[in-house]
Amino acid sequence: MKQTSVLVAGFVAAAGLFLSIAATNAQQAPKYPLDDKLANEPAPWAVPGKWGKHGNWGRWGEDDKRGMLNYITPEMVAKAAAGVKKGKVYALGEELTNDVPRVITPARVGIQSILENDGYDRVAAKSGEYDPKRQQGAASFTFMHNHTGTHLDTLGHIYRENALFNNMPPPKPLGTAHGDAASVLQMVGRGVLLDIAAYKGSDPLPSDYWITAEDLQGAAKAQNVEIRKGDILLVRTGWRKTWGEPDSAGRLDAAHTKWHQPQPGVGPDCLNFLNEMEIVAIGADNAAVEWGFPVNPNYQRKAFGFLGLPLHVDFIWNRGAYIMEILNLDELAKDKTYEFMFVLGPLLLKGGIGVPINPVAIL
Numbered sequence: 001m002k003q004t005s006v007l008v009a010g011f012v013a014a015a016g017l018f019l020s021i022a023a024t025n026a027q028q029a030p031k032y033p034l035d036d037k038l039a040n041e042p043a044p045w046a047v048p049g050k051w052g053k054h055g056n057w058g059r060w061g062e063d064d065k066r067g068m069l070n071y072i073t074p075e076m077v078a079k080a081a082a083g084v085k086k087g088k089v090y091a092l093g094e095e096l097t098n099d100v101p102r103v104i105t106p107a108r109v110g111i112q113s114i115l116e117n118d119g120y121d122r123v124a125a126k127s128g129e130y131d132p133k134r135q136q137g138a139a140s141f142t143f144m145h146n147h148t149g150t151h152l153d154t155l156g157h158i159y160r161e162n163a164l165f166n167n168m169p170p171p172k173p174l175g176t177a178h179g180d181a182a183s184v185l186q187m188v189g190r191g192v193l194l195d196i197a198a199y200k201g202s203d204p205l206p207s208d209y210w211i212t213a214e215d216l217q218g219a220a221k222a223q224n225v226e227i228r229k230g231d232i233l234l235v236r237t238g239w240r241k242t243w244g245e246p247d248s249a250g251r252l253d254a255a256h257t258k259w260h261q262p263q264p265g266v267g268p269d270c271l272n273f274l275n276e277m278e279i280v281a282i283g284a285d286n287a288a289v290e291w292g293f294p295v296n297p298n299y300q301r302k303a304f305g306f307l308g309l310p311l312h313v314d315f316i317w318n319r320g321a322y323i324m325e326i327l328n329l330d331e332l333a334k335d336k337t338y339e340f341m342f343v344l345g346p347l348l349l350k351g352g353i354g355v356p357i358n359p360v361a362i363l
Contacts, residue, residue, distance in 0.1 A: 032210055034269045035302045043304035044271050045160070045318035055318035057166050064166050065183040067155055067320020068280040071230050072189045080190040080341040086363045090337065092234075092283075092327050093150035093358030100149035101243045101259065101326050103287050103294070112143040146181075146354040152346055153323040155179035156353040158316040165320045171353055181355035182348040187281060187322070191342030191361055192231050194219040195333045196264075197238035204238030209264035210291045211235065213273040216266075225338040229278040232342045236329040237264045240285040265291035268303035268310045275319065282315065283324030283359075324357065337363050 045054055052058030060070040094100055098110035116139040130136060147153075155165045156179025162170055168178035196211055197203040199219035205211075216235075220227050227233065239259070247253040263286045274282065282289055290311035292301050304310055315321040332340075344359040 030208065030296065030299045032267075032299075032302075034210065034212065034267060038268055038303035039305060041304060043306055043310065044275060044314045046304075049318075053167065055314075056320045059320075062166070064320070065155070065168065065178060066185070067165055068278070068322070069184070069187060071278055071280055072187075076190065076230055077188050080188070083190070083339065084341050084362050088335075088337075088363045090332050090335075090340070090361040090363070091358055092329065092332070092361060093356075094240075094326055094328050096144070096149050096356065101240060101256075101287075102145075102148045104256065104260070108145045108148050109143075111148060114141045114143075116140055144356065146349075146352055146356065147325075148356065150326045150328070150357055151324070152181070152184070152344070152355050152357045153312070153316060153325065154181050154184060154352070154354055155316055155320060155322075157323075158312045160313065160317055165317050174351075176351040176353065179353070180350060181346055181352035182350045184322075184346050184355075185348070187232065187342070187344040187346075187359075189230060189232050189280065189342055190228065191234060191340045192220075192225055192227055193234045193236060193329060193332050193338050193340075193361075194225075195223070195236045195329075195336075195338075197236055198333065199223075202238075204241060205264035207264065208262035208291070208296055209237075210267040211237070211265060211270065212267055213270045216270060216273065223336075223338045227277055230280055231277065232281045233274070233279050233283070234324075234327060234329055234332075235266060235282065235284040235289070236333050237284060237286050239263050240326070240328060240330070259287075260294055262292070262294055262296040263287055265289060265293065266311060267291045271311065271314050275314070279321060281322035281324060282311075283327045285327050285329045287325060288312070289323050289325055324359070327359075332361060335363075337361065 049055045049057050056067060064070065096111045098112065100111055102108050156171045156176060159170050164170055164179045194216055196215055196219050197205050199222055242258040243256055245253065245258045247257060265286055266289055287293060288309060290309055293309060301307060312323065315323055340361040340363050342359060342361055344357060346355045346357050349355050
């Protein structure tokens with residue numbers, strides 16, 4: 001009888017341990033029902049386009065280099081300008097410093113600004129003496145990666161099948177003339193902010209949070225703002241604040257460990273909605289706008305059977321739309337400024353694949 005009781009007790013303990021381990025594994029394994037749902041769906045770029053081989057290819061002619069920027073008409077710009085009532089201007093870029101938010105790789109170093117030989121006044125630079133009959137001046141060099149800090153992903157950033165959007169030739173080490181920053185010229189139109197962090201009551205959103213199409217539409221409804229065709233859509237996750245957070249011991253974290261966790265972002269289920277709304281550009285306060293970056297080593301994405309970044313491929317390569325990353329949307333959110341005139345005049349950097357930007361929102 002005693003031996004039987006011991007065996008039963010051992011069996012119960014083992015079963016309990018097994019259930020505990022199973023529960024722990026279930027908690028550790030991320031689950032994304034929408035990812036499972038989209039696993040066998042065709043990718044948007046796999047569906048033949050209305051005007052050409054893919055998406056918006058050929059929509060504005062065979063030689064088009066600007067893509068969805070063609071969708072914004074002078075009338076739409078005028079309407080956006082008419083909405084300016086207060087004249088308040090919000091700068092949406094991050095300061096460019098040696099420690100500006102970025103994805104830290106050997107290539108994407110912090111910005112390096114170097115004064116030209118200590119300025120023009122060589123004598124004063126050494127002795128402190130100056131000529132009161134002359135002015136003094138200075139100039140500097142700047143070295144940086146085009147995708148460091150707040151930046152615009154141009155149409156040359158993503159390509160497939162050895163072709164850029166609209167069947168333009170792919171980039172080359174020297175002399176790239178298609179899909180570069182100089183082709184953008186300007187981006188002006190109606191801007192809309194969706195503060196998903198506020199809508200979900202979590203600021204920042206949790207690591208690796210999948211922002212759904214339902215989230216986008218729900219936030220718009222809660223904010224009483226309408227998403228219209230041709231909008232420039234900005235999505236706030238609250239993630240930018242993690243860049244400067246200390247490590248677990250409260251010490252300075254030079255590696256920015258929290259920032260480099262898998263970040264919250266726009267999920268692949270949003271693509272149909274964004275396409276239907278003819279969204280010209282999308283931006284966010286994280287590193288890649290979309291969900292699944294940096295990659296979670298414990299999870300392999302499934303949507304469309306594609307292992308890359310589907311929003312990047314669909315927006316840039318398929319539709320000729322634009323992506324803005326590492327924006328500062330906090331002041332807009334604080335003032336609950338959800339609709340505004342958006343103005344961007346990027347550096348016309350010939351051959352530049354991506355370009356640092358400081359767009360402004362005008363209320």
